[in-house]
Amino acid sequence: MLKVSVIIPTYGKPIFLNDAIISVLNQTLKNIELIIVDDNNPDTEVRQLTEKIVQKHTSLDQRITYIKHNKNKNGAVARNTGIAVAKGSYISFLDSDDQYLNDRLQKCYDIAESSNESIAGVYTGCEFRRNGKRYKVHKEVFDGKFIKETLACTFMFSTGSNIFVRRNIIEELNGFDEKFLRHQDYEFLVRLFQKYSLKAITEVLVIKNNENFNLPNVQKMISIKKQYLSKFKYVIQGLSQKEQNYIYKHNYISIAEQALKIKQYELAKEYYTKVKEFGPLSFKSKSRKCLIHLLNYIKLNEKFLL
Helix, strand or coil: CCCEEEEEEECCCCCCHHHHHHHHHCCCCCCEEEEEEECCCCCCHHHHHHHHHHHHHHCCCCCEEEEECCCCCCHHHHHHHHHHHCCCCEEEECCCCEEECCCHHHHHHHHHHCCCCCEEEEEEEEEEEECCEEEEEECCCCCECCHHHHHCCCCCCCCHHHCEEEHHHHHHCCCCCCCCCCCHHHHHHHHHHCCCEEEEEEEEEEEEECCCCCCCCHHHHHHHHHHHHHHCHHHHCCCCHHHHHHHHHHHHHHHHHHHHHCCCHHHHHHHHHHHHCCCCCCHHHHHHHHHHHHHHHHHHHHHHHC
8 A cells, every 4th residue: 555645736837846746755654645736727837837847757756646726726725635535545745846855754754653653654854945045944844733823823834735634533523625726724723733734754855945925015925814713713712811811922923914014004013003002012013013104104204204
């Protein structure tokens, strides 16, 4: 029986796809399969580019299955498409712009196999790169359940490429919620942590190429947060008031900071004010709120400053 199925959903320009594929095929664990799910629309340039890259590898390695959607469906659907045909005892997800270190699957498999049934899977440390250069390393990962942190979107699993889970548990959870266009990973992990835990490996075994190609605008972000918090309202209400405050505070902070980045200062101010309903602002957030007041003052008075 296959040990691990790796699923790569791909959409858009396949800038890092070749490197992602190579990082899977070069794993020290050989008893694996690679399922690539192409979520691009047919008859597009990106579909053609993706096909060329994938076909170069399928001609050399029979472990690869290439599935092409007949239209763009979204990342959650693409993952579920891969899950439906996966044969491995474990499923490991890899975004098409990320990479594995060569021994990642072997180390995750060994830890998972030696764990009891309350352990759903494994996650590891991660290296973040931008423009090909490392700018951050995160190795402070811990065993356990992280419902509060996941609901607050502060659980540092780093990337969807860091999810390595028993296939039977993914099937039990019915895979990913296809209504979610964003936060699919967090949504899945909340449901996982309601019953299971993850084991942590404090080594960097995943590389995240964080180029921010496809970040949501702030209005979409607000919609995403509402969808996410609404779905799990019943979970949040079962937590302590302190935990509830932590969850809402951090979700609103992320909206405020995104609004600030795109210079929507009034919206940023509105959400920083919401944050204060759930606890004091950090020094960083206070500084940013002061900056908003200063920028608004300059904007209101710019005709007098010319």
